[in-house]
Amino acid sequence: MKNTGIVRKLDSLGRITLPIETRRTLGLKEREPLEMYTEGDTICLRAYKPEKACAHCGSIDEVVTVGEGHICKQCLDKFNKSL
Structure with missing residues (x-):
């Protein structure tokens, strides 16, 4: 400390x-x-930091697990649109 x-x-x-x-x-x-x-x-x-929060934005709303991480629907949609 x-x-x-x-x-x-x-x-x-x-x-x-x-x-x-x-x-x-x-x-x-x-x-x-x-x-x-x-x-x-x-x-x-x-x-x-909630246990199940989006790794990108920290949101706890509509979070899905991907592998060992978590991502919210909004960030997932942004990611998919950028592909």
Whole structure:
């Protein structure tokens, strides 16, 4: 784990704001879902990636399995049109 030296306080609803530098470094977009878990007394956050999501766009709608990967109908249609 890398210490950034950034300290944030919880607001009255228990929320924190992730600094823009951290979000940019990790490639987190606005409203992107995060998964929270704990390890001992440490709170960990990571980008949430559903098990069955499109490998191209991340969508979870109308996803089909191709080999060991997953692709949504929209991306599959785009791929087929480009052939």
